[in-house]
Amino acid sequence: MKKFDVVVVGGSAAGLTAAITARRHYPDKSIAIVRQEQRVLVPCGIPYIFGTLGKPEMNLVPDAIHDKNRLDLVISEATGLDREKKVLQTSDGEIGYERLVIATGSRPAMPPVPGFDLEGVYAIVKDVSYLSKLQQHIEAAQNIVIIGGGFIGIEFADEINKLGGKRVHVVELLPHCLSLAYDEDFCIAMEEIIRSRGVELVTGVKVDRVLGEDRVTGVALGDGSKIDADLVILGIGSVANIDLAKQAGLRIGLTGGLAVDLAMKTSDDSIFACGDCAEKISFFGGRPSPLKLASIAAQEARVAGANLYGLRRESPGIVGAWATAVGETAIATAGLTEEMATRHGYDFVSVEIGGVNRHPGGMPGAVDMRLKAVFERKSGVLLGGQVMGDQAVGELVNVISSCVQNRMRADDIAMFAISTHPALTASPIAYHLVNAAEMAIEKM
Amino acid sequence: MKKFDVVVVGGSAAGLTAAITARRHYPDKSIAIVRQEQRVLVPCGIPYIFGTLGKPEMNLVPDAIHDKNRLDLVISEATGLDREKKVLQTSDGEIGYERLVIATGSRPAMPPVPGFDLEGVYAIVKDVSYLSKLQQHIEAAQNIVIIGGGFIGIEFADEINKLGGKRVHVVELLPHCLSLAYDEDFCIAMEEIIRSRGVELVTGVKVDRVLGEDRVTGVALGDGSKIDADLVILGIGSVANIDLAKQAGLRIGLTGGLAVDLAMKTSDDSIFACGDCAEKISFFGGRPSPLKLASIAAQEARVAGANLYGLRRESPGIVGAWATAVGETAIATAGLTEEMATRHGYDFVSVEIGGVNRHPGGMPGAVDMRLKAVFERKSGVLLGGQVMGDQAVGELVNVISSCVQNRMRADDIAMFAISTHPALTASPIAYHLVNAAEMAIEKM
Structure with a gap:
């Protein structure tokens, strides 16, 4: 042995x-x-x-x-x-x-929906040969329906859509895609971008069944409508x-x-x-x-x-920090959204702020960046933040995550020692996170 | 009144x-x-x-x-x-x-170097008409010498060099450019990039005088050599x-x-x-x-x-976080370099780590990113970090700055709740800052 x-x-x-x-x-x-x-x-x-x-x-x-x-x-x-x-x-x-x-x-969640066992219905199994087979099927397919509009569903949809010549639908049960991660306004902004790239989003409706005899031919929705499909991909959790x-x-x-x-x-x-x-x-x-x-x-x-051989560390618990990108736009979140904070029972102050991610605004790469921060009202502690903008958002959200993990208060964040640079970030006067903290203090 | x-x-x-x-x-x-x-x-x-x-x-x-x-x-x-x-x-x-x-x-520092008062010698005065005049002069000039190889000197040199058809020199007193912000290895890496773009760097030598009768004709260096110049720009502090x-x-x-x-x-x-x-x-x-x-x-x-009307905040002191970019490469620093930590008298552990900023490495935008972190040995507190890579470095350094400001220990950083994404960051397994913390713990 x-x-x-x-x-x-x-x-x-x-x-x-x-x-x-x-x-x-x-x-x-x-x-x-x-x-x-x-x-x-x-x-x-x-x-x-x-x-x-x-x-x-x-x-x-x-x-x-x-x-x-x-x-x-x-x-x-x-x-x-x-x-x-x-x-x-x-x-x-x-x-x-x-x-x-x-x-x-x-492993992928497989709720007992009729037709999920048909040929042409794929879950996201982490296996090279399974995914090779899926890839061949994707390349041959004309009408693809992705069930589930979370990160994975959206990322699959946008990637498949890049191949061209296919009709790609995402069907999401909740009123908006990505809504387990972002507040509604961020979801809507992201949905607009996804739609503008040619993916069709069907939200707020449940999948009744996947249609077909042996092979999938379509998806029947709870509102009585149908979507043709020769391939269905499930992105509904694990x-x-x-x-x-x-x-x-x-x-x-x-x-x-x-x-x-x-x-x-x-x-x-x-x-x-x-x-x-x-x-x-x-x-x-x-x-x-x-x-x-x-x-x-x-x-x-x-x-x-x-x-393993003696306790050295204790997990601080799950903050929840993650990101995705569609085209040139990235979106990321750390900690609690407004909706999550409400659900947890916090009394909070929320601030949303826009503004360019460069200084001056004529610098290359300048886009309007949007940041929302949620603070506990009495203590001023940062509970979470959502941000949408260029690729640097992928690291900016780690700044937010760090502030959350360190239970920084709005007043601490107002004195944050920021690094700024014309070609890389917003100006020190306009830096989103710091200004969000200042604006939250006004509202507390 | x-x-x-x-x-x-x-x-x-x-x-x-x-x-x-x-x-x-x-x-x-x-x-x-x-x-x-x-x-x-x-x-x-x-x-x-x-x-x-x-x-x-x-x-x-x-x-x-x-x-x-x-x-x-x-x-x-x-x-x-x-x-x-x-x-x-x-x-x-x-x-x-x-x-x-x-x-x-x-205002610009003006040390009493002979010739600094000649026509054709410019300091960086924050005034629109002065800079318009400088711009006209830059456009007409053939040989431009920038005295001072800090951020401003380097940024001026690279920008002027983009105009084409000019010979641009930077003269730096210290052995390396940018050495008040970065440790030697980072300075050398950045100097290579700057040189590869056509800017000539002359380091470790002092300017004896600026030459010329009424107008500048050149710069005489401490080693006896001369550089022709019809324009001199001073970037030597303020x-x-x-x-x-x-x-x-x-x-x-x-x-x-x-x-x-x-x-x-x-x-x-x-x-x-x-x-x-x-x-x-x-x-x-x-x-x-x-x-x-x-x-x-x-x-x-x-x-x-x-x-102003009642004390609400106390300054935490100057961490020192800043960045610059040359071409597609950004470089940033927060807190203390090894050299600064030595000067301050800290007993420290330093870790340098490379690796791609995407996962898998074939994702678009992948470049090798380099991060150095300096920790106080006994407490494990992060004293500073330097990082070089793509534009997201401009925000990644704010993650480092946040950890420094919160006096996070290597062990805390090893449990950092990172947001990662294939198109935006290094992988969660390889994330530079967290791994630097782990490697520092091994060395403590």
Whole structure:
């Protein structure tokens, strides 16, 4: 029987980062990653395979990283777990461990909608050959319907639309696309951009069934209308892969993820979990959070990996920071939107501010940038921010995320030591985040 | 005699921001800006007049901002100050005040080098007609020598070089350009880029004199060599404009700026100061800081403006965060470099890390990004970071600045809630700042 000090099940954002972190913190331990995939896809890159990257093979996590970090790689399916004996069962035999990290990720949600089992209906499975098959089907298809208008749905739609000559629909149950991440005004602005690029958005309507005999021919909606389709892609969320954990009797959390404490330890002292398979706790109020993001997976993995042989870190909880881009426009969010803050029960002040992202406004790359910030009213603490503009928004949202994580107050942010430059940012006088803080103070 | 509750002397980054902040915090007060310029230039945009923007008139702060914030504008030179009577003397008469904000900025340093008074030698004066004259001269010139290889010198050189058909030299006293902002390796990388674009850099040598009878013909260097020149531009720093303050008997600080406390109050309880004319205190250790930046001016102005009728804010001190860009490459810094940390007396750990700014690496816009972070060894507190890469570096450095301002430790940064996206940032596994923190922990 093989044996390693540390065995990590899963080789994507969570598993790989947990193993690298373990290597950094425990240089003398033997560490193995057990994964079932021959090749691991960059999870967030999957939509970009179809328009920008060209094929799944262009979207792989480089395996050289294992050698660089002295990680053993075992390509095998984890089939069972004997916690008493500290043995992981795999399709190729048993592997002993001292510490186990479960990072088995998630799989697409498959609600029991009639027709979801027809040929020509694809979920987003993180598998190279599955996605190659999907790609061939996309290239041949004329009418493509994407069910779900969240990040993944929108990114798939825009990428497929880039191929040209296809009719692409997105069907979203909620009144607006992206509305689990942004307030309505930001969603509407983004919907306008997506539509202007030729994607058709159908919102506020449910999918009754996918039509067809053997193969999909269309989608029937709750309002009685139909959309022709020779290909349907489901982008409607994901569920934690907890079969291994469940079978081993580990505690499962309220949202269906593997229960963990702040150290990312499961109900077994030798077993940690991180990433999409693990239950998450919100940074705001400490309740379970349904968010699943690769960046959260990596964050949790850096906690789990450091704690394997002694607690060194406690997870601060899930802030929720993410971004997407359509064409030249990027949109990003960190922490709470107004709608989320209301739902959490905060008394808050919200400020929205526009203005050019360069100074003077005639500098190349100048676009109108829009930022909304939400502050708790009494304390002035920043709860979250949404921002839309050029590509630098991808890092600007990390400024917001940092302020949120540090529980900065509006008054602190008003004294933020900003770096500004004519060719790169808004002016120091007009810098959006700082001015939003000042305007929030006026309203408190 | 005119009288306002609040009179601000100076209408650039500091003065204008102080007035806007005063308006926000004191909605019922009358507020006037007294400035001598008909039109105010965006200070950091000045180099970009010559290549990118086309003329000084394309680089103005829009005056509409005064109406929008109910600010009276008095275009007049401040000539004296009667603190007893609370009266500002101007070239057009007296103006009474309850609170005065001195934001008179800085002027170019003019060391007593022989030939600096010749025709054809220009300093960077923030004046539209002066810069128009300089622009005409630049367009006619063949051989241009820029003395000083800091941000301004480099930006002027690159912009002038874009015009084509000119020989542009930068002469820098220190061994490397930009070395007051970056460690040597970053300076060298940036020098290579600047040189590759056709600008000639002469470093580690002093200017002995500017040659010529009436008009400049060349520059004689300390190593005995000469450079032909029909135009010389000085970018060798600036000195605080404190004539008004000095004449009024206000206390002056160690670095020659107007002395202020943490509230930005001068030695007179009714008079505040901010921006280039005000003495600065470092965030690190509290000693005077020689930095003068528009973003610092705006930060101080937000402290001064809020405190006019009751202390609401205290300046956290000068972190020092700024950026520049040459072609597609941006470079930025926040807080301390290794060299500065050594000078301050810190025991530190420094980590430098490279890697692509997209994921997967085949995404459009992918370039190798380089980040260096400096942590105090015992506490793990982040002291500063330097970063070089694409334009998003302009906001990424604000993430670093935020971490510095919040005195985040390497361990906190290892658990940073990052937003990542294939088209916008590095991957969550490889995100530079977080990995630099992890690597620093290994070295502590």
